[in-house]
Amino acid sequence: MDLRRITDWTVLAGVSIEIRQQGSTVCNGYVDAVTEDGTILWLRPPAQNRRLFEKAAFYEAWATDDRAGFHYEITKGLNRPCEQTPEAEDSSSTSCATT
Helix, strand or coil: CCEEEECCHHHCCCCEEEEEECCEEEEEEEEEEECCCCCEEEEECCCCCCEEEEHHHCEEEEEECCCHHHCCCCCCCCCCCCECCHHHHCCCCCECCCC
């Protein structure tokens, strides 16, 4: 299973995650709640009471990347419509943006 570090904790409520600190796994379970600003989360490990983790204590949340909220829009602008360039006004060619 491929895990990705999730920096925006506000999207993690109800998600199964792994908590790491300095590269070592500390705990895993389902996120029970997250503060509005995403700086604190409560994790419910299997067969244990829930635990609190703070970003300020250098905890990191790692999760699988199969939820839409975890993806950033990296292709924004790639599908722009073709624009006609001044040179193309005399011909039928167009120029499309690729960046």
